[in-house]
Each structure stands twice: as C-alpha cells, then as structure tokens.
Amino acid sequence: MQAGLTATWTTHIPLIQKSSPAELVANLLRTHLAPNLHSHVFIDFCAGAGGPTPSIERHLNRPSTPKTSNNNNTARKELTNGNSNPIAKDEPLHFVLTDLHPHTDLWAKAVAQADAPGAISYVAEPVDAARVPRELIRRYRGPEGKKKVFRLFNLAFHHFDDGLARRILRDTVDGGGEGFGIFELQDRGIAGFVACCFLGIGIMVMAPYYALLWGAPLSLVLTYVVPVLPAVLVFDGWMSCLRTRTPDEIEALLRTCGAEGGEKEIAKWEVKSGSEKFMWPVGSVDWVICVKRES
Structure with missing residues (x-):
C-alpha cells in the first residue's frame, strides 16, 4: 500500500503527465521559499515508507532550470520572521525523515540513494508531530541556529482530527518551526x-x-x-x-490552535494555497504553504 502511494507521488508518464506530483511539490517549495530556500531544513513528520520526500530532495538538489508555478489559484492571505542568515547556495538542501512509527530500513535506502551526500537523514526514534522535542529542532537548525525548520506533511494532514491538527499547528507556531507545507493528492470535490x-x-x-x-x-x-x-x-x-480540508479550514485551525501570544502571534504567519494539475483532467496537488514573515 505504502509503496503504491509512493509510486503515485513519483511516477511521471510522458505525454500523460507534465511532471510527477513530487516534482510539482519541489517546484512549489522552490518558488514560494525563494530567495531563502537554502536557509531551510525540511523535516517530514509523517514520512511513512519515505513517500515523495526522497524524490523532492533529488529535484531540488539536482542542478536544473527552476520551473515557476503558473497557477492562477495561488495565494490568498497574509495572516512573518525569523533571522535571514545567509546560507551558501551550493550547499545541498537537507531533508529529515521522521514518523511516529519509523521505517528505518526503508529510510536507510533513501539515504544511500540521495544525489547529494548527507542530503537525507532520519530519526530512528518515534517522533510525535504534536510534541516534537525541542532538542531535535535545535539539532537541525545547526550551529548558531542558522537554519529554519520547515515541516512537511505529504498526503498526511487529512489523517489528523481537528484536535490533533490544532496541537500539531500549535507545536509549530510555539517554536517548532518557521514554516510548514501541506500537500494532498485528493480533495472533497468530484475530481x-x-x-x-x-x-x-x-x-x-x-x-x-x-x-x-x-x-x-x-x-x-x-x-x-x-x-x-x-x-x-x-x-x-x-x-x-x-x-481532506480546504485551505480556509486549515487556516481556521491555525487561528484557533491556542498558540502562545494568541492572534498576535498567528498574525506573523503568511498563508498561501493553490492547486497544481499534474495529469489532465483530474490529477492535482492541492497545497498550503505557511511561513513566518521576515522581520
């Protein structure tokens, strides 16, 4: 089952698909985290068997001409950040695989197959996305806290009920990261x-x-x-x-997640969303990207 879902993320059938869903996610991250893409470390908190994250890593770390999103549904509201420390752009982006139920044997294969040495790592112990150890966050921010932690939820956020989803968002806002991305391959519409x-x-x-x-x-x-x-x-x-929630429903959860500082703290976050088609007529990646504003 997990391998089948991973194949859905990573398969690109020429003439039928313009790209794989994983490549679309890579392009979305490249577009919406620019120009500070290389200031981030990406932690997948529901990695399962690995999902699209190793493929996203390859698309972002492999030299290529950046593709820009032409989606007209992009962007909605600005609900900002962190220190903008310069990071060398020739340094590979780092992705970390974690899960409440780790699949370390499969993750080890992903580490070995990464294009850039050290581009993928994993946490062998269970990690609860609603109670992420702050030591783990500090570890991946690196010396002097130069890196910003960006949380990935690939085909995962719909598994959380509202209470758990709020706790996960609160954990992020209260110091567990500087951004998060929710990427789904389905919605509640007929398509x-x-x-x-x-x-x-x-x-x-x-x-x-x-x-x-x-x-x-x-x-x-x-x-x-x-x-x-x-x-x-x-x-x-x-x-x-x-x-699967709509972007408005996710934003409502963010606003009511109970973060320290309340609405004033939530107002520092910028929310964007949209839908990118990878296969006509019904295959789409529906996404929400939320980051803290640059102060």
Whole structure:
C-alpha cells in the first residue's frame, strides 16, 4: 500500500503527465521559499515508507532550470520572521525523515540513494508531530541556529482530527518551526473521487513493473487474482477525500490552535494555497504553504 502511494507521488508518464506530483511539490517549495530556500531544513513528520520526500530532495538538489508555478489559484492571505542568515547556495538542501512509527530500513535506502551526500537523514526514534522535542529542532537548525525548520506533511494532514491538527499547528507556531507545507493528492470535490478511481486502474496497469521493482511477486496475486490492492487503494482514497480540508479550514485551525501570544502571534504567519494539475483532467496537488514573515 505504502509503496503504491509512493509510486503515485513519483511516477511521471510522458505525454500523460507534465511532471510527477513530487516534482510539482519541489517546484512549489522552490518558488514560494525563494530567495531563502537554502536557509531551510525540511523535516517530514509523517514520512511513512519515505513517500515523495526522497524524490523532492533529488529535484531540488539536482542542478536544473527552476520551473515557476503558473497557477492562477495561488495565494490568498497574509495572516512573518525569523533571522535571514545567509546560507551558501551550493550547499545541498537537507531533508529529515521522521514518523511516529519509523521505517528505518526503508529510510536507510533513501539515504544511500540521495544525489547529494548527507542530503537525507532520519530519526530512528518515534517522533510525535504534536510534541516534537525541542532538542531535535535545535539539532537541525545547526550551529548558531542558522537554519529554519520547515515541516512537511505529504498526503498526511487529512489523517489528523481537528484536535490533533490544532496541537500539531500549535507545536509549530510555539517554536517548532518557521514554516510548514501541506500537500494532498485528493480533495472533497468530484475530481478527487474520480482521481482515486484512476489510481486503482493505474496500479493494475503498472503492477508487473512494480512487482519486479519491489521484488514482490505476491502483489500480482493481490492485484489480478484477488484484487485487494486496487480495491483498498481506491476505497482508502475515497475516505481520504472525505477527510481532506480546504485551505480556509486549515487556516481556521491555525487561528484557533491556542498558540502562545494568541492572534498576535498567528498574525506573523503568511498563508498561501493553490492547486497544481499534474495529469489532465483530474490529477492535482492541492497545497498550503505557511511561513513566518521576515522581520
């Protein structure tokens, strides 16, 4: 299941997709964190089996011509920051994998396959996104606190009920980071439900390739003989659609998260959101990026 979802993030089918969803996320981070992109360290707090984060790392650290977003839905409100310390732009961006249930064997493979040495690391101990140890945050901010911590939630934020989501946002605002990004592959609209059906079809078409790639021939049985994988992926996707919040709903949670300093503290944060299509007619990355303003 997790490998199938990772494939959804990272697969790019020429002529059908303009890019993979992971590449779109990389371009969004490049665009909306400029010009201080290299001042950030990115911590994935719900990394699962690794998800799109290793692919995002490759797209951002591999030399390329930056792509800019042409999305007309971008941007909504400004609800700012931190010290803008210069960071060498030839230094690779650093990504950290964490989870409440660590998958260290899979993460170790991601570390070994990273394009830039030291670009990916992981925390072997369980990390609760609602109670992140401040020592962990200080560790990745580096000497003299030069780095800004940016939290990643890739296909994850819809799993949290409102109470847990508020606690996670409060933990971020109260000193656990200088920004966060929420990236989803579904929404509560008709297009989101249809996209999940395409996911089931895609898994059935690509199953032989992924069975070889993953070294898991049993997946062929669970795809064609007893179609458990496509059925569960589609059903899980539909339930995720029902739970996915709109940007306004996420902003409302941010405003009511109970952060120290109240509304005055929340007002320092800038919220942007939008939707980027990676496959016509229904495949989209819906996103929210929130950062503290430069003081």
